[in-house]
Amino acid sequence: MAQLDLIDDREETGQGGTVDVLIPLGLDQAYSYAVPPGLALAPGDVVQVPLGPRETVGVVWSVGSGRGGNLKKVTGKYDMPPLDPALRKLVDWVAWYTLAAKGSVLALALRRQPDDTPERPRLGVRLAGPPPARMTPARARAIAAAEGGLLIAKSALAEAASVSAAVIDSLVDAGTFVVEPLPREAVAALPDPAHAVPELSDGQAEVAQALVASVQAKTYGVSLLEGVTGSGKTEVYFEAVAEAVRLGRQSLILMPEIALTAQFIDRFEARFGVRPGLWHSAVTGRKRERLQAAIASGEAKVVAGARSALFLPYRDLGLIVVDEEHEPAYKQEDGVAYHARDMAVVRGRIENAPVVLASATPSLETRVNAERGRYAHLKLPERFGGRELPKLGLVDLRRDKPERGRWLSGALIKAIETNLEAGEQSLLFLNRRGYAPLTLCRDCGHRFQCPNCTAWLVDHRFRRALVCHHCGHVERRPHECPACHKPESLVACGPGVERLAEEVATLFPQARSIVLSSDFPGGTERLKQELMAVAQGEFDIVIGTQLVAKGHNFPGMTLVGVVDADLGLTSGDPRAAERTFQALRQVTGRAGRGEKPGRALLQTHDPEHPVLKALVSGDPERFYAAEEASREAAGLPPFGRLAALIVSANSQAEAENHARALARCAEAGEGIVVLGPAEAPLAVLRGRHRMRLIVRTAREVNLQDYLRGWLKRGPRAKGSVRVAVDVDPQSFL
Numbered sequence: 024m025a026q027l028d029l030i031d032d033r034e035e036t037g038q039g040g041t042v043d044v045l046i047p048l049g050l051d052q053a054y055s056y057a058v059p060p061g062l063a064l065a066p067g068d069v070v071q072v073p074l075g076p077r078e079t080v081g082v083v084w085s086v087g088s089g090r091g092g093n094l095k096k097v098t099g100k101y102d103m104p105p106l107d108p109a110l111r112k113l114v115d116w117v118a119w120y121t122l123a124a125k126g127s128v129l130a131l132a133l134r135r136q137p138d139d140t141p142e143r144p145r146l147g148v149r150l151a152g153p154p155p156a157r158m159t160p161a162r163a164r165a166i167a168a169a170e171g172g173l174l175i176a177k178s179a180l181a182e183a184a185s186v187s188a189a190v191i192d193s194l195v196d197a198g199t200f201v202v203e204p205l206p207r208e209a210v211a212a213l214p215d216p217a218h219a220v221p222e223l224s225d226g227q228a229e230v231a232q233a234l235v236a237s238v239q240a241k242t243y244g245v246s247l248l249e250g251v252t253g254s255g256k257t258e259v260y261f262e263a264v265a266e267a268v269r270l271g272r273q274s275l276i277l278m279p280e281i282a283l284t285a286q287f288i289d290r291f292e293a294r295f296g297v298r299p300g301l302w303h304s305a306v307t308g309r310k311r312e313r314l315q316a317a318i319a320s321g322e323a324k325v326v327a328g329a330r331s332a333l334f335l336p337y338r339d340l341g342l343i344v345v346d347e348e349h350e351p352a353y354k355q356e357d358g359v360a361y362h363a364r365d366m367a368v369v370r371g372r373i374e375n376a377p378v379v380l381a382s383a384t385p386s387l388e389t390r391v392n393a394e395r396g397r398y399a400h401l402k403l404p405e406r407f408g409g410r411e412l413p414k415l416g417l418v419d420l421r422r423d424k425p426e427r428g429r430w431l432s433g434a435l436i437k438a439i440e441t442n443l444e445a446g447e448q449s450l451l452f453l454n455r456r457g458y459a460p461l462t463l464c465r466d467c468g469h470r471f472q473c474p475n476c477t478a479w480l481v482d483h484r485f486r487r488a489l490v491c492h493h494c495g496h497v498e499r500r501p502h503e504c505p506a507c508h509k510p511e512s513l514v515a516c517g518p519g520v521e522r523l524a525e526e527v528a529t530l531f532p533q534a535r536s537i538v539l540s541s542d543f544p545g546g547t548e549r550l551k552q553e554l555m556a557v558a559q560g561e562f563d564i565v566i567g568t569q570l571v572a573k574g575h576n577f578p579g580m581t582l583v584g585v586v587d588a589d590l591g592l593t594s595g596d597p598r599a600a601e602r603t604f605q606a607l608r609q610v611t612g613r614a615g616r617g618e619k620p621g622r623a624l625l626q627t628h629d630p631e632h633p634v635l636k637a638l639v640s641g642d643p644e645r646f647y648a649a650e651e652a653s654r655e656a657a658g659l660p661p662f663g664r665l666a667a668l669i670v671s672a673n674s675q676a677e678a679e680n681h682a683r684a685l686a687r688c689a690e691a692g693e694g695i696v697v698l699g700p701a702e703a704p705l706a707v708l709r710g711r712h713r714m715r716l717i718v719r720t721a722r723e724v725n726l727q728d729y730l731r732g733w734l735k736r737g738p739r740a741k742g743s744v745r746v747a748v749d750v751d752p753q754s755f756l
């Protein structure tokens with residue numbers, strides 16, 4: 024924790040002026056404080072101020088000239104770098120855009136709660152004593168691997184010698200090895216742009232050159248890097264990163280679900296010789312602080328991080344890459360509802376740095392910006408190494424019907440068989456966790472619903488529980504129906520990945536199969552290992568949710584079966600078509616990335632659906648053109664603006680009354696439509712009743728001003744009532 028200099032103001036002389044201090048709490052206003060004499064404060068300085076009965080941390084937002092009068096005084100100043108003007112501007116901008124309280128946005132940039140958890144020292148072992156009295160082959164291997172007396176991490180030694188950690192421990196007990204702390208892990212080793220320069224194809228080289236030029240120009244500008252799956256987008260944007268490193272400037276690579284990108288880190292290390300600075304929620308304590316300091320000093324040249332990395336104090340940002348820019352995970356749904364891709368563009372503008380948005384399936388917003396010339400459009404239309412994109416086919420489930428209680432069609436089963444015989448891997452994609460999405464009583468029709476949410480409980484057989492995916496409520500699956508008390512009358516309805524695994528085990532008992540979803544027992548570490556094992560060909564059939572759909576490289580995978588291609592298309596969400604198109608194009612893109620060509624089969628009840636036809640045609644332009652036309656006709660983003668207001672309360676009456684009162688205060692205006700209030704699709708969530716209002720405006724309308732004016736005129740939220748504003752909503756629950 025940075026040191027705090029407390030001010031001793033007993034010898035007060037004269038006046039020091041005033042400052043407005045923003046406090047990282049849910050407050051929109053900066054508060055004025057008097058500056059004690061002798062203390063010089065400037066905007067961005069991190070200070071301690073009294074707030075109510077406590078002292079709290081805050082940031083000087085502006086300096087006034089007034090006399091302090093009877094204002095409370097600043098009580099201390101932290102010895103740490105100030106928040107620079109660019110970061111303060113970003114905070115102001117995000118707060119303006121999202122309507123979040125400025126203090127809440129500041130909290131994203133000022134993660135400096137005193138975190139003194141000491142960094143756990145990593146321990147290594149060194150060969151230092153006589154051989155053990157009892158020698159075994161494993162012990163001999165471990166000793167041989169430690170030859171030379173170097174200090175080695177225990178896990179690395181175990182791996183090098185192919186022995187378990189217990190073998191090493193036994194040698195420590197025997198006095199053959201000694202344990203010593205390893206040097207601290209570097210958080211910011213310098214990447215070497217010349218470490219392993221790839222040989223780029225002509226098409227790749229051309230795009231890389233354009234990106235390198237944008238880094239050299241040192242000015243703001245956005246490029247859409249649109250490349251089919253397996254085209255080498257990563258390889259290409261690494262060249263831009265390399266150029267930024269050569270210029271001594273910093274790069275930020277934003278990615279979704281950072282914890283699962285072990286493959287990405289390995290690739291970065293293979294290209295640059297060191298790991299990037301990693302910023303995500305699992306990096307804590309002292310290490311987090313060290314990285315933050317290295318970023319602020321400019322020592323850390325490349326940061327790969329989840330969306331919160333957007334608010335770090337870069338000293339000299341020369342490039343921002345947003346990988347998989349279409350990912351819904353970039354939108355933060357709780358607290359400050361910001362979209363990290365959009366705010367990355369804002370930060371690029373503030374820092375005067377180029378921004379690269381990379382995707383195989385760009386969002387409609389980004390595509391339209393590229394088409395209108397606001398963004399440069401760089402394309403990689405072919406897979407690297409002359410590999411073909413997988414051939415896609417539809418299976419009409421109305422004709423090729425699976426048996427009752429089964430989900431795989433004859434055509435898909437046959438394709439898996441062929442693959443098994445050829446020793447190639449198959450992926451079955453079903454975006455449904457658990458065993459079955461619904462449980463009901465065969466006798467009385469009772470359905471298991473969450474007591475806190477408008478949602479069915481999902482049957483998780485592996486965990487022997489019924490679970491709510493919205494609030495986490497868990498209950499045991501009973502043996503009799505709780506309503507009619509008939510024993511053994513409960514049936515599972517519909518498939519989840521666990522149920523599919525059961526079907527696979529029955530159909531292909533000899534195949535090595537694995538279920539991969541976020542419920543994977545053993546946490547992300549185990550999951551990472553299993554993903555590696557899949558990449559190395561250790562499984563024949565992978566049954567997975569969206570977790571395996573993107574970003575992974577499985578060279579032996581030649582077949583992808585989409586179990587329910589209609590699943591995402593039936594929701595009322597305006598982005599349903601886009602999301603489904605992206606998800607299915609990503610998942611089918613897992614096939615045929617290695618030596619052998621791949622194919623994909625999509626099971627559907629609606630083979631005429633335009634999204635599926637566009638997918639199979641292999642012509643994304645067709646999809647984008649049709650989707651743009653329908654969004655434009657409906658005035659939806661990016662052709663219009665959208666915001667959602669969710670009014671929630673402990674009772675339905677409170678929520679409804681407040682929502683109605685709010686709706687009555689909405690001002691009519693040119694190009695403005697207010698819809699609702701109506702019950703939100705998730706009418707009850709975590710015990711809170713929810714009503715929803717939607718505002719849709721023309722592009723020219725200043726949506727933020729409109730919303731601010733409206734909320735100001737509207738009724739105060741009393742009692743348990745809360746109003747949450749979501750500008751550019753991505754989910755419509």
Ligand SMILES: Nc1ncnc2c1ncn2[C@@H]1O[C@H](COP(=O)(O)OP(=O)(O)OP(=O)(O)O)[C@@H](O)[C@H]1O
Nearest residue numbers: 221222223224252253254255256257258383407574
């Ligand atoms: N110029 C190159 N030289 C050697 N290997 C390359 C080159 N370009 C791409 N590759 C390899 O091709 C594979 C696909 O590349 P990459 O993962 O960068 O593609 P991508 O476009 O990001 O794919 P996706 O969108 O599916 O994640 C990787 O294994 C990568 O190492």
Ligand SMILES: [Zn+2]
Nearest residue numbers: 473476491494
């Ligand atoms: Zn629930």
